[in-house]
Amino acid sequence: MTIAHSNNDDLQALEESYKALTELGLDLDLTRGKPAPEQLALSDSLDGILQGNYRSDSGVDVRNYGELMGLFELRELFGELFDLHPNEVLVGGNSSLSLMYLALEYALQHSNNDGGVRRFLCPAPGYDRHFSVCERLDLEMISVPLNDNGPDMDVVESLLAEDGTICGIWCVPRFSNPTGCVYSDDTVARIARLPQHASGPFTVMWDNAYAVHALTPEAPALASISKAAREAGTLASVLQFGSTSKVTxxxxxxxxxxxxxxxxxxxxxxxxxRTIGPDKVNQLRHLRFLPDAQAIEAHMARQAALIKPKFEAVLQVLEKELAGQEFGQWTTPQGGYFISFDTLPGLAKDVVALAAAVGVKLTPAGATYPYGQDPTDSNIRLAPTYPCLEDVERCAQVFALCVKLATLRAAQN
Amino acid sequence: MTIAHSNNDDLQALEESYKALTELGLDLDLTRGKPAPEQLALSDSLDGILQGNYRSDSGVDVRNYGELMGLFELRELFGELFDLHPNEVLVGGNSSLSLMYLALEYALQHSNNDGGVRRFLCPAPGYDRHFSVCERLDLEMISVPLNDNGPDMDVVESLLAEDGTICGIWCVPRFSNPTGCVYSDDTVARIARLPQHASGPFTVMWDNAYAVHALTPEAPALASISKAAREAGTLASVLQFGSTSKVTxxxxxxxxxxxxxxxxxxxxxxxxxRTIGPDKVNQLRHLRFLPDAQAIEAHMARQAALIKPKFEAVLQVLEKELAGQEFGQWTTPQGGYFISFDTLPGLAKDVVALAAAVGVKLTPAGATYPYGQDPTDSNIRLAPTYPCLEDVERCAQVFALCVKLATLRAAQN
Incomplete structure (x- = not known):
């Protein structure tokens, strides 16, 4: 199967190419940031790794109840990675989302709640599940522009100065979902100081989901929010999260x-x-599999080797088909799970619908904005990790064609 | 080391025996219902059981995201055990307490909450963590007597008829924590009908924690609440819980x-x-390890073989030292994890303190009642599974001596 793509941007030729696509019966999915089976297979030795030894080095029988804060050795390892003392780290179950929900719910109990409105800053485009947590916890969301070096801190700081109901901010500081941007050192330092400027309790939700997920060794490092917050005296207001969901x-x-x-x-x-403790058996497996920072780095290099060609495939198609910005612009991430594409204003929904109609599912337009409302209807998140390389290329070609078609159709109206 | 025990019940002899205990430097713990290492070892083959095959029979790659309701095959298996359709079963993570908390919190969103008081029925003695869930969820607890065949249903039904603020009941229906009683068929049927009698939404929290935890094959079976609730049309008000915490x-x-x-x-x-899904890898391990009801039964017989001698050791000491009821009475459970002991009124705290002072930790007196308040200060929960047999015997001897000492001291005052 090959997908015809027009070499000119003539609308009629595009319509014909698109029509031809409808007959291919494609069934492709570029929606979610899921690891591909071959990435998961890198960790297949997890099951069986304990070889009958269920005792941690510190002497804990991981099969039994207890250790609400998680296995000490793993708290130590995560602490080392993120400049935290083991007493500053809790290791939980399989879901960082669950920890985020609970921690934010708990933090909000200490913030003003006289029944009045509470607002939360949401750099956007961002992660839809952060937004749905806000909705569930009755937090009114305020979009903040996300630039190449992180949230627009001038906007953030002036909003905070003006509005006493703002009680926190979501951050995906390294390889942001979906743009892939890495917060600059200055941005990290300014975020660490935000709780000082707030009129009431303020929580930085630091979802470092892609902390070690670089595609190249040259990818920019992230400044330590632990250090910055310690200097600013705000560590009690900065909640850092992460998981091995996209590691193992x-x-x-x-x-x-x-x-x-x-x-x-x-x-x-x-x-x-609500719980007696996390699954420490799985924690010990992870400790055996990835005992130190070096092992994690080596493992993530193997992940990158599988993911990088898929990112490159998408970027090559976008470059070839859409270069020059008359069709929009996109990011070139050096890590993470997504490429963020901005169509010309008002076309994202059209592009997603066009792709869906020929069997290519994309993340719904708007999903990357609070309340599912992209004010300019332009952002589309592309998630190239899960399908095989050939399918990723096909998806990108279909996507490029749909972008061109939507753009030219709009230009004609 | 041997523990001297008096053969007469002379107070002075008891005081001397007790004094001798203080010099032994005991450090024993009979507080929590934890499986012993040899019980846990019965499931050691769980780690490695997948042998590299992470795909369920229904084709799910358990390593990846998804399946919020849990692995279908495991929902099928639990459904079979508890007369439920797979669509009526959700399989979660490692903590039934966590599911109970969330489910009750959710159920309460649909019950009257005009800011007024909400009450919950708590058969007592009962499980302290059920009570703390109520406290956390602002549910005022009403103690209900727990008889040999379950909660006193006459009391339950009349409370419900009188008090419109009652919105649910906790139940540990088989081998109740701590008495070990099994609810009778009639009790199960009456509980299933309770939601019909309530003036508002009413939730039966059916914590079937010891569903398959018989010590002997002759232990009484539990009637199916699923069938009873289906007949009564109350299935939407009956939430059933369980876990393999004391299976694997x-x-x-x-x-x-x-x-x-x-x-x-x-x-x-x-x-x-709050979550994308449970740990399905561990679910698949469990399915491979315990694929059907027969495998579970055989496994639980192996558990019983390890636990039963410890129960017998405690019961033999109690029988030998305290028979005749002038020192109190106790239960003879046919399953579960606990023996429930009732001292003469007003002595439970004394007994626990006496035991603690010589290095034998017991569950705090009162813990088995709402708000930690045992109205007669008589109930003590004994948990014999975790220590080795020799230590269990020692604990029982110390316990019996403390009971006698407390009783005779009290008689003298």
Whole structure:
């Protein structure tokens, strides 16, 4: 199967190419940031890695109840990676989303809640599940522009100065979902100081989901928010999250929460009403599989080797078909799971619909904005990791054709 | 080391025996219902059982995201055990407590909450973590007597008829924590009808934690609440819970929630705001390890072979030292994890303190009652599974001596 693509941008030729696509019966999916089977297979030795030894080095029988804060050795390892003391790290189950939800819910109990509105800053485009947490927790979302070096901090700081109901901000600081941007050192430092400027309790939700997910060794590093927050005296207001969902198994990794030790011990008490402790057997498996920072780095290089060709395939098609910006613009991430594409204003929904009609599912237009409302209807998130390389290329070609078609149709009206 | 025990019940002799105990430097713990290492070892083959095959029979790659309701085959298996359709079963992570908390929190969103008081029925003695869930969810607890065949249903029904603020009841229907009683068929049927009698939404929290945890094949079976509730038309008000915490690994098992299919699909939506899905890799391990009811039964017989001698050791000491009821009475459970002991009124705290002072930790007196308040200060929960047999015997001897000492001291005052 090959997908015809027009070499000129003539509308009629595009319509014909598109019509031809409808007959191919494609069934492709570029919607979610899921690891591909061959990425997951890199961690297949997890099952069986304990070889009958269920005791941690610190002497804990991981099969039994207990250790609400997680296995000490793993708290130590995550602490080392993120400049935190083991007492500042809690290791949980397979879901960082679950930790984020609970931690934010808990943090909000200490923020003003006289029944009045509470607002949360959402750099956008961003991650839809962060937004749905806000909706569920009755937090009114305020979009903040996300630039190449992170949220527009001038906007953030002036909003915070003006509006006393703002009680926090979402951040995906390295290889942001979906743009792939890495927050600059200055941005990290300014975010760490935000709680000082807020009129009430303010929580930085630092979802470092792609902390070690570089596609190249040259990818920019992320400044330590732990260090910056310690200097600013705001560590109790900065909640750091991460997981191995995109390191080992997407459904069966381990998640962590980094925070001020006192805050964390209060949170653990809160947690104790609903669980006796996390799955420490899986935590010990992870510790055996990835015992130190070096092992994680080597493992992530193997992940990058599988992912990078897919990113390159998409970028090559976009470059070839859409270069020059008259059809929009896109990001060239050096890590993470997504490419972010901006059509000309008003066309994202059309492009997604056109692609869907020929069997290529894309993340719904608007999903990357609070309330599913992209004010300019232009952002589309492309997630190239899951399909095989050939399918990724096909998706990109279909996508490029749909972008061109939507653009030329719009130009004609 | 041997523990001297008096052959007469002379107070001075008891005081001397007790004093001798203080010099032994005991450090024993009979507090929590934890499986012993040799019980956990029965499931050691769980790690490695997949042998590199991470695909379920229904074709799911368990390593990846998804399947919020859990692995279909495991929902099928739990459904078979508890007379539920797979659509009526959700399989989660390692913690049934966590499912109970979330499910009750969700159920309460649909019950009257005009800011007024809400009450919950708590058969007592009962499980302290059920009570703490109530406290956390602002549910005022009403103790209900727990008889040999379950909660006193006359009391339950008349409370419900009188008090419109009552919105649910906790139940541990088989081998109740801590008495070990099994609810009678009639009790099960009456509980299934309770939601019909309530003036508003009413939730039966059916924590079937010890569903398959018989110590002997002759242990009484439990009537099916699924069938009873289906007949009564109340399935949407009956939430069934269980886990493999005391089947495989206490910290790394799988928990389930059984409920009406529509209710469950609403709950799954609720859950989707905080998690993408449970750890299906561990679910598949459990399915491979315990593929059917027969395998579970055989496995639980192996558990019983390890636990039963410890129960017998405690019961023999109690029988030998305390028979005749002048020192109190106790239960003789045919399954579960606990023996429930009632001292003469007003002595439970004294006994626990006496035991603690010589190095034998017991569950705090009062813990088995709402708000930690045992109205007669008589109930003590004994948990014999975790220590080795020799230590269990020692604990029982110390316990018996403390009971006698407390009783005779009290008699003298």
């Amino acid at each position: 198994f997407a459904g069966a990794g381990v998640a962590f929460l980094g925070a001020d030790a006192d805050w964390l011990s209060g949170f653990a008490k809160h947690l104790s009403f | 690994f206490a910290g790394a098992g799988v928990a389930f929630l059984g409920a009406d299919a529509d209710w469950l699909s609403g709950f799954a939506k609720h859950l989707s705001f």
